Amino acid sequence: MHSAILLKAEVKALQAANEQKKRRERKRKRRIMQGGSLSVQEGEDILQSAKVDAQFSIIAILNPASQTPLSIGCLLFPGFQALDAFGPLDALNVLSYSTPLTLSLIGASLSPISTHPAAHPSAIGQTIVPTHTFSSAPPLDVLLIPGGYGTRGSLPGLEDAIVFIRARFPELKYMITVCTGARLAARAGVLEGRRATTNKRAWLDTKEMAPGVKWVAHARWVVDGKCWTSAGVSAGIDVVLAWVEEVYGKEKAGQVAGVMEYERHEDSRWDPFAVACGLPEDE
C-alpha cells in the first residue's frame, strides 16, 4: 500500500549496494539457465539479502522515525480560495502528528500572498506566508493546487505558476487539485487526455477552456493515474482524505478525519452540487 512511497529513500540507499549484488545474481541466473549450479555460500548470500530487504521494509513501515518524509508542496497565488488550501493542509497537519512530512508553500516570491479576490474588491481575505519560490522549491513528491478567483484571467505570476506545474509534473508521485486548481493544471497541459473534475459552477467554462481533458461532471473527486482532481472548495478535504487512505491506509484516514471531527464523503461519485448546477450526465 504505502511501501512504494515510504521506502523510496531506503530503496535509493540500497540501490548502490544492490547493484553489485544484482550483477552477481544475473551471473548466477545465467549459470543456472546454462545448466550450472550455486555454491552453498551463494545460496546463503541470496537468503541473507532477501532477509535484509524485508527487514528494511518492515522497519520503514512500523517505525515512523525511519520513514523518509514525503515532500509536499502547495502552490499559492493571489486570489487562491482559503479553504481550497487549508482544508487539505489541515488534514496534512494532522497527518504529520504521526507521519513524517515536509511542506513547502510555494509562491512567485516570498512576499505574503492574499486570498483576496480581484473580482470582489470589497471582499475580506487572509494573507499567508510562503516558504519557497517557484525557483527555490525543493524536489516534490506531491503538489497540491488550490483554486479560486485567482485562477482566472492573467494575474501577474500566474503564467509562472503554470510553468512551474508543467516543469515539476514529471517528478511528482501525486498531483492533487482542488476546485478550479484543475484549470491551472489543464493550462499546464498535464491533464490532457485524462479524466478530471473541478468546481461545478465553473465546470462548463472549464470544459470549454480545456476540451482535451475528459471532464467528469458528477464527481466529488476523480483519480486518473497520479492526478487527483476534486470538486469545489470543501471537496479538497475529501480528496486528501481519500489520498491519505490510498497512501497510508483506511485506518489512518479515519484517524485524521476523526481528529478533524469531519464526516468524510467516501464515495467519489457523491455530488449533489453537480445536480444543483444542472450539469449533464456523464457518458
Add this chain to the structure above:
Amino acid sequence: MHSAILLKAEVKALQAANEQKKRRERKRKRRIMQGGSLSVQEGEDILQSAKVDAQFSIIAILNPASQTPLSIGCLLFPGFQALDAFGPLDALNVLSYSTPLTLSLIGASLSPISTHPAAHPSAIGQTIVPTHTFSSAPPLDVLLIPGGYGTRGSLPGLEDAIVFIRARFPELKYMITVCTGARLAARAGVLEGRRATTNKRAWLDTKEMAPGVKWVAHARWVVDGKCWTSAGVSAGIDVVLAWVEEVYGKEKAGQVAGVMEYERHEDSRWDPFAVACGLPEDE
C-alpha cells in the same frame, strides 16, 4: 431577523436627531396625560417622524450598500488549528462577496503567526499575517476564537489573548468559538453559567478545567445568548453557517454553503464524534 445588527449605525445616526424629538414627545405626552391636546402641526410631525424611521429601516435591509459592515475579528495565537480558523473564515470570505463585512485578524503583535503545534515538534504548519494587535483591534461585532494545541499550557501571549476576550466580550453581538477555542473563552470567564461545547477529545479535560460552564457533550454546536460554541475543527464551518442563517437568513446560508460545495450539518445535536469518544449522555 438581521435588523438589530444592520440598523445599528442608522439607529446611532438617528439617536442625536431623535433626542430633541423625544424631549418634545415627552412634553406632548405629559400635556395629553394632563388633559391637554396636540396641535395639527404636532400630530403631522409625529406621523412624519414615524415614516422617516420606517424608511430608514427598509433602506438598510433592502440595499446592502447602505448597510454598516459587520466588524468581525478572529483571534490568532501560536499553535491555532488551521481549519478551526479557515473553515469559518472562508465561509465569511464567500459571504463578503454579497454582504459588507470587515475582518481583523488579531494577534499579540503584527508578526506572522504559525499554526505549528509545540506538542508536535516535527509537524508541518502554515503562517498567517495578522492585521491588528490586541491593543489596535477596532470595535468588534463578532469575535471568532479558534482552538488548537496553542490553547493549552501557558504560551507567551496567551494570557493577553484571554484578557482581550474578557475585555471585548461586553461589546460583542456574537462570540463564536471553534474546538478548544471554548477553553480560552472559559478561561476568560465569559462562558460561566452558560451552555457550551468543545472538541470531543478535549471535552473531559475542559469540563474539569472550567466546571462553572454547562458543558454539552453531544452537540455539533451550542447557542446560549450571544455565545456560539462548536465542536472540533470542521464543526466551525457548521456553526458559522448556522450563524449566517440566524443573521442573514436560510437562503444566504444555503448560498454560501453552495459556493463552498459543503453539505451543511443543520442539526446542532448531530455529533457522531461524541459517540465515538464515549462521552456521557447529557442531562
